[in-house]
Amino acid sequence: MGILSCPVCKQELKRENRIYKCANNHCFDIAKEGYVNLNSKNKSGDSTGDNKEMAVARRDFLNKGYFNVLANAVLSCANKYSKDGDNVLDICCGEGYYLHFLTKALNRRFYGFDLSKNMVRLASKRKSDATFFVANIANIPLKNNAVDFAFHLFAPFHASEFSRVLKNDAYIVTAVAGENHLYSLKEVLYDTPYKNDENPPDAGDLILVEKIKVKDTIVLNSKEEISALFQMTPYYYHTPSDGKQKLEKLDRLKTDVEFVLYVYKKRK
Numbered sequence: 154m155g156i157l158s159c160p161v162c163k164q165e166l167k168r169e170n171r172i173y174k175c176a177n178n179h180c181f182d183i184a185k186e187g188y189v190n191l192n193s194k195n196k197s198g199d200s201t202g203d204n205k206e207m208a209v210a211r212r213d214f215l216n217k218g219y220f221n222v223l224a225n226a227v228l229s230c231a232n233k234y235s236k237d238g239d240n241v242l243d244i245c246c247g248e249g250y251y252l253h254f255l256t257k258a259l260n261r262r263f264y265g266f267d268l269s270k271n272m273v274r275l276a277s278k279r280k281s282d283a284t285f286f287v288a289n290i291a292n293i294p295l296k297n298n299a300v301d302f303a304f305h306l307f308a309p310f311h312a313s314e315f316s317r318v319l320k321n322d323a324y325i326v327t328a329v330a331g332e333n334h335l336y337s338l339k340e341v342l343y344d345t346p347y348k349n350d351e352n353p354p355d356a357g358d359l360i361l362v363e364k365i366k367v368k369d370t371i372v373l374n375s376k377e378e379i380s381a382l383f384q385m386t387p388y389y390y391h392t393p394s395d396g397k398q399k400l401e402k403l404d405r406l407k408t409d410v411e412f413v414l415y416v417y418k419k420r421k
C-alpha cells in the first residue's frame with residue numbers, strides 16, 4: 154500500500170502509469186524526470202530562494218563529498234533507527250544528495266520532498282530508487298503514521314506535521330550547524346565573526362533521544378568551490394560587499410565543517 158495522500162482531499166493516491174490519482178479523481182502528472190508536484194498552491198513557479206544555478210552549484214559541491222562526515226552520520230542513524238523495507242523520508246530533500254547517499258547503502262522505501270521544484274527535479278535526475286514530490290512541510294501529502302524514519306537537514310521545522318506522518322515510536326533526525334561550522338569562511342566575510350548557537354528546533358511533542366556532534370576539516374582549492382560553498386550558506390544573503398570582495402580574491406580555503414544531529418522519537 155502506498156503512503157502518498159491527495160493534497161486536496163487526503164484520500165490515498167494511487168499510481169496509474171504517468172499519473173497519481175485519488176478516489177475523488179484528483180490527478181497529478183508525473184514529470185518526465187519521475188517526480189510529482191503535490192503542492193496544489195504552487196503548480197508552476199518555484200517559491201524558494203535558490204534559483205537553478207544555485208541548485209546546480211549546491212549539487213556539484215556536495216557531489217565532491219565535502220559534507221560526507223554528515224552524510225555518514227545520517228546513514229548511521231538510519232541504520233540504527235530503521236530496518237529493511239521501512240519507509241524513510243527526507244524532509245526538504247534539496248537536490249537529493251543525502252537521500253541518494255542512503256539509497257546506495259540501505260534497503261528501504263525512500264521518499265523525498267522539497268518546496269522547490271528546481272531542487273526536486275535535480276533530485277529525481279539522480280535516478281535513485283526513491284519517490285520524489287514537490288510539497289510544503291506545512292501540508293505533507295503523506296498518510297498519518299506512515300513513516301518509520303525521517304531526516305531533515307538545514308531546513309524549517311514543523312513539529313506537528315512531522316509528528317503526524319511518523320509512526321508511533323518512529324524516529325526523526327535533524328541537523329543544525331555546529332558552533333565552529335565554516336568559522337574560517339566567516340573570518341573572511343566579517344570583522345567580528347560569531348560562533349553558531351547549535352540550538353535545537355522547537356520540536357513540540359517529539360522526544361529528544363540522542364545528540365550527536367560530527368566534524369571534519371575541508372580544503373577548497375578553487376574560486377568556484379569557494380563560491381559554491383558561500384552560496385549554500387545563509388551568509389550569502391547578509392554579507393556586506395567588502396566581505397564578499399575579500400572572499401572573491403581567495404583561491405584556497407581551509408575550514409572546519411561541524412554538524413549537530415538531534416534524534417527525536419514520536420511518543421505513542
Ligand SMILES: C[S@@+](CC[C@H](N)C(=O)[O-])C[C@H]1O[C@@H](n2cnc3c(N)ncnc32)[C@H](O)[C@@H]1O
Binds near residue numbers: 201245249291
Ligand atoms: C538549506 S536547503 C537544505 C537542503 C537539503 N536538506 C540539504 O541539506 O542539502 C533548505 C531546503 O529547504 C527547502 N524548504 C524551505 N522551506 C520549505 C517548506 N516550507 N517546505 C518544504 N521545503 C522547504 C528549500 O527549498 C531548500 O531546498
Ligand SMILES: [Zn+2]
Binds near residue numbers: 159178179
Ligand atoms: Zn483527492
